[in-house]
Amino acid sequence: MKAGKAVVDISPEKSMFLWGYPHVERMSTGVNDPLYASVLFLSNENSSLMTIALDLLYISAEDTCQIRERIAAQVNIEPSNIMISCSHTHSGPVTVELIISGSDPVVPSVDQEYMGQVKDKIVAAAINAAENLIDAEVAVTSAEINGVGCNRNDENGLRDPEAGIIVVRDCNTKKIFTVSMVYCMHPTVLHEDSTLISSDFPGYARMYIQQQFGDDIVVCYHTGPQGNQSPRYHVRAQTFEEAERLGNILGKSIVDAVVALGDDDFEKESILDVAVSKIESVRKPIQSLDDAKNNLVFRKSEFERLKRENAGHGPIRTAECSVFGAEEAVYVAKCAADGSLDTALVNYKELEVQVLRIGDCSLVGLQGELFVEYSLAIKERTEGKVFVLCCTNGETQGYIVTEAATGYEADNALFAPATGTAMVGEVLQIIASLI
Numbered sequence: 001m002k003a004g005k006a007v008v009d010i011s012p013e014k015s016m017f018l019w020g021y022p023h024v025e026r027m028s029t030g031v032n033d034p035l036y037a038s039v040l041f042l043s044n045e046n047s048s049l050m051t052i053a054l055d056l057l058y059i060s061a062e063d064t065c066q067i068r069e070r071i072a073a074q075v076n077i078e079p080s081n082i083m084i085s086c087s088h089t090h091s092g093p094v095t096v097e098l099i100i101s102g103s104d105p106v107v108p109s110v111d112q113e114y115m116g117q118v119k120d121k122i123v124a125a126a127i128n129a130a131e132n133l134i135d136a137e138v139a140v141t142s143a144e145i146n147g148v149g150c151n152r153n154d155e156n157g158l159r160d161p162e163a164g165i166i167v168v169r170d171c172n173t174k175k176i177f178t179v180s181m182v183y184c185m186h187p188t189v190l191h192e193d194s195t196l197i198s199s200d201f202p203g204y205a206r207m208y209i210q211q212q213f214g215d216d217i218v219v220c221y222h223t224g225p226q227g228n229q230s231p232r233y234h235v236r237a238q239t240f241e242e243a244e245r246l247g248n249i250l251g252k253s254i255v256d257a258v259v260a261l262g263d264d265d266f267e268k269e270s271i272l273d274v275a276v277s278k279i280e281s282v283r284k285p286i287q288s289l290d291d292a293k294n295n296l297v298f299r300k301s302e303f304e305r306l307k308r309e310n311a312g313h314g315p316i317r318t319a320e321c322s323v324f325g326a327e328e329a330v331y332v333a334k335c336a337a338d339g340s341l342d343t344a345l346v347n348y349k350e351l352e353v354q355v356l357r358i359g360d361c362s363l364v365g366l367q368g369e370l371f372v373e374y375s376l377a378i379k380e381r382t383e384g385k386v387f388v389l390c391c392t393n394g395e396t397q398g399y400i401v402t403e404a405a406t407g408y409e410a411d412n413a414l415f416a417p418a419t420g421t422a423m424v425g426e427v428l429q430i431i432a433s434l435i
Helices: 061-072 099-103 112-131 201-213 240-259 289-308 313-338 340-344 372-380 408-412 417-434
Strands: 002-009 036-043 048-054 082-086 133-144 162-170 176-183 218-223 272-280 350-358 361-366 385-389
Touching: 002 112, 002 176, 002 218, 036 112, 036 133, 036 218, 048 112, 048 218, 048 272, 048 350, 061 082, 061 112, 082 218, 082 361, 099 313, 133 240, 133 385, 162 240, 162 361, 162 385, 176 201, 176 240, 176 385, 201 218, 201 240, 218 385, 272 417, 289 313, 313 340, 313 408, 350 417, 361 417, 372 385, 372 417
Parallel strands: 048 082, 176 218, 361 385
Antiparallel strands: 002 036, 002 133, 036 048, 133 162, 162 176, 272 350, 350 361
């Protein structure tokens, strides 16, 4: 086993609109903590694979394809063996043209100059990782995370407390080389009043891990299905101090799990394998414009009622987000009526499903923001370690929700729950074929 690593700062060098909260002209005024592209390259005599973790809200399938092809042109790796995921920070620039952003006049188009710089930096980092290899060994473990967040629509609803962990170390010195983690949680401690670039609590978790194992290690943070997961019921304030507190909780749990590993947990000859497939997406039936407008009236009335009743931060914020979703649903209904929605979704008829096998661990990459139910369904029906990523290798113009979903995510989703079900089925088939 050979391993390479690299990290590069992809923070914008100029003031840019910070993306993630509606109706706020939120221009960056500086950098609190940098946005990174973190690369892990693994190779043996049979195969090579690469993961690239980005501190961005989204990456498009088109940009994913470009990055993969450029890397593969200079590195001995198949484009399909490269997995590119986003942390989904809400304190970074606009990186994808979303249909629903058309309902918000303050959201600018993608700055292509910035995205060009980001892609160049990612490719350079990937090449650097592949050219500087060590003899390595790999261990896979996980940690139970409590106190960072929960189901954002129901404090007692479903969540996935498991953070998946992949540790690579130098097999000669036994020094930790990289730590990769997968955790299902929206990184949204920071809100619209913050104007500093930040990767939110994942950035602080990364800092905590580096403080324990050395600043020279690369920490790759991958977001699992977090469509209905949030710190909403756990935050005490929307501040950097609070982001650090939650990040330290996550970071300490990861460090404790890594420290608990013994020499027997590391393998020098782990199997590396990759499989990529496509599923056909299923469009969601779109409300009529009248129904969408009536739903918006209802959502606004519920939001006002909860504020009057002093229902607490969690329920009030959930209701406020439902207003945002209803506003977007009105815009989507207009787009459906004039045919522009069909045009915008023409490139989303098929969605990618990717599985990287590292030893007996399956790292699953899915496009879009999925509800955690889909991740749990995959884990429940699979033996061995399975870590599921979302916001990976492209977006899906929003959420992939469940049949039972209501409110913000369900109102602005463009694809039916059958799309998520198809992803789960395809993943299970792929994993079975790789065993």
